[in-house]
Amino acid sequence: MVQPLMATSTDELLTQTQPHQEIKAPPRQVVVESRNLSKAFGDVRAVRSASFKVYEGEVFGFFGPNGAGKTTTMRMLCGLLEPSSGEALVAGYDIRTNPTRVRRSLAIIQEEEAYYEKMTVRGYLKFFSKLAAASTGRPKERYHLAVENAEIEELLGKKLKNLSHGQRQKVTIARALLSDVPIMFLDEPFQGIDIIHRKAMRAYLRKYVQAGGTVFFTSHNLIEAEHIVDRFAFIDKGQIIMAGTARELRDKYLLPTFSVRASDPERAQQVLSQSLDVSDCHVEGEEVIVTLVNREDVPKVAVVLGNAGLTMTEMKQMGTMEEVFLSFRRQKEGLI
Secondary structure (H helix, E strand, O other): OOOOOOOOOHHHHHHHOOOOOOOOOOOOOEEEEEEEEEEEEOOEEEEEEEEEEEEOOOEEEEEOOOOOOHHHHHHHHOOOOOOOEEEEEEOOEEOOOOHHHHHHOEEEEOOOOHHHOOOEHHHHHHHHHHHHHHHHOOHHHHHHHHHHHHOOHHHOOOEHHHOOHHHHHHHHHHHHHOOOOOEEEEEOOOOOOOHHHHHHHHHHHHHHHHOOOEEEEEEOOHHHHOOOOOEEEEEEOOEEEEEEOHHHHHHHHOOOEEEEEEOOHHHHHHHHHHHOOEEEEEEEOOEEEEEEOOHHHOOHHHHHHHHOOOOEEEEEEOOOHHHHHHHHHHHHOOOO
16 A cells, blocks of 8 residues: 655655656756757658757656657767758767767667578577677677576577567667667657556666766657656757756646645535635546646745645645647647
8 A cells, every 4th residue: 555655845745755756957068969960851841950968877758649759869960860960969079970889888679670580589689799898898798698687588589570560679688788888869669569568678777877878868758758767858840949958848838737735625625626726626536726827926835725724644735748749739729
């Protein structure tokens, strides 16, 4: 049974109930910097003047609808696709003038080529572990670490062509883990992987960034991303439209909405509705869902409940990154 959280202030409650502890301030060292990066395929402008920074020791999430330019941007940053204009530095190397050094500085997870289909998983990973040894010098150690962290022991004797999509994705993740590099680029890494193994991989990636590594994570699945991403950037129709932590983006684009647990939910709903300027306030089960019109009223929630003789045990900010993205679009189109 989950025990209620006890706190003495609204700020403490908010800190306790965040599903993922965000980085409060980005580390100073920039490991990826894009400056007006653009790519055109004929008359189609896939990426338009994309500018952003990724810092050491963070999971940077790069999101947008299908066809928004996520994969094209990632391939340019990995030295796999030449930009039409603009520039970028990855691990200190220019992607235009030194793409080979860029590629040696990173691991990338993306769809595999059919060339490896006839290899067993064991042979495939040992082959890449020997290549990785050029930089790490520890092929056996990296091999066993990758197999353990990707949890693929039962797949080692199978051929790649006989694996399911989810199994292939796990093997691809293991291959990326073979390299002792400062940056990982992950293109839809959890697609097709079951929830148990997604949780294990999130734990490994968190250890990786805590040790100073950096993860550049592209996806269109914002629900999965919110479990691991420190800072978000959104691309739409080839343009970067917003960037920041989850809290920063919620604060900027959504009205402040919270789920509140109090000793008497029905009474708490009445008190909050009468005492504060709210756009919505209703009871859901044992929680009060309240949307404030003014962000300045957030600290007043605990005060007005306390003055009414009610005990507040939890206050959790709501609002998903999908709601942030849709709110931005509505604002841009003049719908709100």
